[in-house]
Amino acid sequence: MTETVRISLDEVRTLAEAVLSRHGLSEPHVKAVADTIVAGERDECASHGIYRLLVCAHTIKAGKVSLDAEPVVQDIAPALVKVDAKGGYAQLAFNMGKPVLAEKARQCGIAAMAINRCIHFSALWPEVEELAGNGLVALAFTPSHAWVAPAGGKKPIFGTNPIAFGWPRPGPHPYVFDFATSAVARGEIELHRREGKSIPLGWGIDANGNPTTDATEALEGAMLTFGGHKGSALSTMIELIAGPLIGDMTSAESLAHDDGAKASPYGGELIIAIDPARFLGSLAAEHLARAEALLEGITSQGARLPSQRRYEARARTALGGVRVPRTLLEDIRALLD
Structure with missing residues (x-):
């Protein structure tokens, strides 16, 4: 059974902002991205919570995101904006x-x-x-x-x-x-891979197009x-x-x-x-x-x-915080080194 650690939503935000800042995001981006990550944990949607800090850190290190981009709003028509x-x-x-x-x-x-x-x-x-x-x-x-x-x-x-x-x-x-x-968010398959769990049939196929319950095979083949x-x-x-x-x-x-x-x-x-x-x-x-x-x-x-389940989770986590796999938390904290 995966060992978990309980942390508050304030701690989730502090950790998210620290990691994003450490990796060079400008302050406006740090706040906006952290808001989304906190929302994922708050609503007990683990695949959209602090796990995504690993994704962000990798994307930043790969040079695939602008750290200080200033978006430009373009009013192009009465009912259209870009x-x-x-x-x-x-x-x-x-x-x-x-x-x-x-x-x-x-x-x-x-x-x-x-x-x-x-x-x-x-x-x-x-x-x-x-x-x-x-x-x-x-x-x-x-x-x-x-x-x-x-x-x-x-x-x-x-x-x-x-x-x-x-x-x-x-x-x-x-x-x-x-x-x-x-059939499922890709992050769910990645979390199964991290925890060594099999995935249900119908989530993915291997590189040869065969049904698989192996998370790694599905990630290397195709999702459905x-x-x-x-x-x-x-x-x-x-x-x-x-x-x-x-x-x-x-x-x-x-x-x-x-x-x-x-x-x-x-x-x-x-x-x-x-x-x-x-x-x-x-x-x-x-x-x-x-x-x-x-x-x-x-x-x-x-x-x-x-969304009813998310709203119920929101009420719980506001008071009791969230449970995060210990190994995931350690991996995220290592991003601050």
Whole structure:
């Protein structure tokens, strides 16, 4: 059984900021990236928590991310905004473009933001949750590296290609889902490899296209989409709308750009924001109440809404901190040497 250590969320933040600063990130990037890493631990999503500091450190050492990039926000149309991340992490670019996106959505009813030339290593839920928390419906999409085979294929061409959605609700928590179109996030397979655990069938195939339960074989072969052809079709959509549509890379192009460095993906992200008040006018309250009836109809029969487990975890970790594998914590602390 893996030995774990309990640490507080304040300690998670201190460690994240120390590691990122030690590796040369400018202060604005340190805060933005650390916010995302803390959110992963806070919500008990280990594959998106401090484990990602190992990923960040490797990407920085490989010279694949700009340490002090200053994103440029470009207002290109009434309902469109672009942010050139200039090779930096996506978090700061999102933070800078978000107010412009929100304002355009409120003016036009719907608006889109393209983040170009960014490094993406994390979940999308912090972004859509933030927009939904401000009363907007939000969707986000991004390709990654070509790690995932299409349904019926044997060779990687897709990224894990997440899609995230946020819906505003009364109370503190919006309805949010965020999932990879691969069967599982790549970080989950990497954590299984680190701990010497087998993976379930259906997560990946080996280099010869054979089903495997060996995490290393899956990482060296190809991951699989969820739901067969359905996940494959969604993954293709994300490649197109968050790649060529916004003038950025596909997952295969991102992997080629990586040139064997095994750093985080480089490319773009598409975020769409919709203002229900603008769409619905004086009828907004009535129709949002109908949405609540739908969601309550799900939970009233004992079914769980996406993100519900994360919100429950959030309440626990705020008081009791999080448990981290001791070996992982040692590896992260070694990044400060």
